[in-house]
Amino acid sequence: MESTSAASRLSPTQERTLDLLRRPSEPVIFDSDQIAAFTSNFSDALDHLVERLDAIGKSLFISKGMLTSVLGCETHFQQKEEFRWNVTTAIGTVAHRAIELLTGWRGAPYPATLVDESIARLSEKPNSLGDFLTSMTDGDRADLINAATDRVVKFTESFPPLQQSFIPVAESSIRWPESGTIVLGGKSDLTLGRAEHGESRKVIIDLKTGGAWPNHMDELRFYALLETLRTGIPPRLIAGFYLDAGRAVPEHVTIETLGAAMRRTLDGIGRAVELLEGRQAVRRPQSSCRWCPLSGECEEGRSWLEEQLAERD
Ligand code: SF4
Known part of the structure; x- marks a missing residue:
């Protein structure tokens, strides 16, 4: 992101965001041979897992x-939980679609107008989210509009106005490879910039409500890995943006960052392959015990939850 002529009219929070995301004076250019070797190593390791x-x-x-x-x-x-749309699960998608509309909207629309339009457009889609949005009760609609509007308001308070020159894209999908036995994919909440003549300029941002968790940065590194595999040019920055706090947590992308993402991704795929081959699953009590449907019958999970409660008292 480059400086905006309107910078002097930005709020302190918006200025802080702009400073964190601003493109450095020195261009970020990765060694293309190093990236080619990196991609080749990843592909070789993945091929072994594909064979299995x-x-x-x-x-x-x-x-x-x-x-x-x-x-x-x-x-x-391994516990297959059926995904269902409800107000809670739909808030992010509705808010991100509203932010996407904001990037192309002329003038300064009210956040609630953007959210209404987002719901209207998502409702037209012939998919499960469209079905939920067209059949939700008036109460659910009111809750959804209020929660999504809150996110959009916080976003506009925290981010400088998204000029077209920032090349903002909301809900950008990435897949690699396009098809095959193992496909890696995802959808980042917001990207800014794009690679130019081999220079890394893209910034990948995940919008978060609530507090920061260690896995948030791991997940952003996974997107940096995907972008690198897809285009051959890594993004220059990844950032979690915490809407409730109005705070960005950025990390510069380096070859070490990508190496960490590669190892974690291959480790995760390797474990999933082993489980599909029939290895016994390992129980690891952790924060997910709080919402795990097995917590009632899982001794390890129950003990862990009790310990957590005792520590809090
Ligand atoms: S309750 Fe915790 S340890 Fe047990 S299966 Fe669920 S997540 Fe795993």
Whole structure:
């Protein structure tokens, strides 16, 4: 992001965000041979895992959530929970679509106008979210509008106005490879900038409500890895943006960052492959015990939750 002529009219929070995301004076350019070797190493390691899955006739889609889950408690990971749209699960998608509309909207729309338009457009889609939005009760609609508007308001308070020159894209999908036995994919909440003549300029941002968790940065590094595999040019910066606090937590992308993402991703895929091959899942009590559907019958999880309660008292 470059400086804006309107910088003097920004709020202190917006100025702080702009400073954190601003493009440095020195261009960020990765060694192309190093990136080519990196991609080749990753592809070779993935090929071995593909061979093992092909041998048992299985396939995997690797998302940031899947990796966090399999690297956490494997028993919980194996518990197939049917995803259902409700007000809570729809807030992020509705708010991000509203922010996407904001990037192309002329003038200064009210956040609630953007949210209304977001719901209207998402409702038109022939998918499960469209079905939920068209059939939700008036009470759910009111809750959804209020919660999504709150996110959009916080976003506009925290970010400088998204000029077209920032090349903002909301809900940008990435897949790599396009198809196959193992496909890695995801959708970043917001990207700014794009690679130019081999220079890394893209910034990948995940918008968060609530506090920061260690896995947030791991998940952003996964997106940096995906971008590198897809384009051959890493993003220059990844950042979690915490809307409630109006605070960005950025990290410069380096070859070490990408190496860490590669190792974590291969570790997670390797564990998922082992489980599909029949290895016994390992229970690892952790924060997910709080919402795990097995917590009632899981001794390890119950003990862990009791310890947490005791520590809090
Ligand atoms: S309660 Fe905790 S330890 Fe037990 S299966 Fe669920 S997440 Fe794993």
